Amino acid sequence: MQSIVTRSEPPIRLRLDGIEVRFGGLVALEDVSLQVPAGSVVGVMGPNGAGKTTLFNVVCGFQRPRAGTLSFDGRPVRPAPHRLVRHGVARTLQGLGLFGGLTVLENVAAGASLSHRAPFVTSLLGLPSGARTQRAARDAAATLLDEFGIGDYAQSLPPALPYAVAKKVALARALISDPTLLLLDEPAGGLDSADIEELGTLIRRLPARGDGSRSVMLVEHNVDLIMSVCDHIVVLDFGKVIAAGTPDEIRADPLVAAAYLGGKDAA
Template sequence: MTVEQAAPAPGRHAAAGLLSARGVTMRFGGLVAVNNVDYDVYEGEIVGLIGPNGAGKTTFFNCLTGMYKPTSGTVSFRGRPLRPRPQAVTKAGVARTFQNIRLFANMTALENVMVGRYCRTTTGPISAILHGPKYRREERETRERALELLRFVGLERSADHLARNLPYGDQRRLEIARALATDPGLLLLDEPTAGMNPQETRGAMELIFRIREQGLAVVVIEHDMRFIFNLCDRVTCLVRGEKLCEGTPESVQSNPRVIEAYIGTGPEAAEGA
């Protein structure tokens, strides 16, 4: 498959590279879910990852975040190879949310965010058991940071509510707050607006823009094309596990091969569509 790639945005080559994937391939027996994909994310940009169902988007996310060890290829973050272990990837500065919400249902919103923060604490087991000074200080700082993030995503008033009792859209925002608690440099969102109504979707877009204003880069998998093309600086399209094209939202959404991949027509009909 020939990859079409638009010219990068002005100054893109001058921007610092954040995440780099080279030749990432993921096989499950005889099935090739991701095939030789190169991928780059730069500081401070929002990148969309699109493709029809079964294109390999979530599998590729799992390769980037250590959920899967790629069959071949490399992934690096800020110039250093990422070990294919979720904990190592999180500590390196890459956080993610999931297509299916994964909250601790019987913990409060505040406690869920505090859990995300613990990867940045250094209290040893003895100090934690004895509630020593270092433990108390870090616990206080963790709580303060968690409350700050709940305010940031608009859930401050729900801090003491159980996660399972929150509305669906609030659960999505809570998962984002928990990911932000790990102090990432890169945030990967897997279908953050799935199941949301139009008002909630607009709120999610505004939140992602505010996250970028905090200095983070964001990668978004999403099936809502209007959301993706209004949100992203750059969009990559995967089809059958391979990169079909990459470029500005305008160039990707008008690409006949992308239209063909989504609606299943030939090139001539796709151009008409």
């Protein structure tokens, strides 16, 4: 008798249930729920003012919700920016956030220090284990820069970089800590169409790195990018989830079309 093999569903990396945020009398988010499975790319899109940035700030701990729960890998948490790495979370910023006085290599290596457990004093005093940690971080940073095709910029300073290169540096710095959940905040902002296409290729490859279980959540204005890279998309409008599904399902949803064509700017 032939056995039947069933494919198990991937575990849920990030779960939000019933999130509500109010600013005075303004409801920024109302009963927002979503899931980010392990090994997937999940996007959040919506017209300007839909609540995307507020939702991202809830996940990162910059905004405390009035109601609702949030969990990482099945464990309820109250996220805070300084505790994200503890949960295996890294993020990029809308602004690049690079250190202007450090080289590209040093900027990326600085992100690796978040994932190492060597005591700070050991590294500060230049003791052997600290030196080994620094060498490992620089080697890992150099490997990432080569993988992203920007190894030639390793010794450049951020103010001298083309903007598209600086974007890749910021992404490499977030990725070098080997997060299980990578949060991308409007990664296409300021890029032209060719650079956005290249960025999309990079994002699609991110879950496959390592053991293939890394998850990516991105908040993005660029509809073409989010449609091309995401496995699942959640659409917000006026702080509420109006649609959720695959890119094909979202394209065909009349509520999404109404939200973007009803006098709002989709860019």
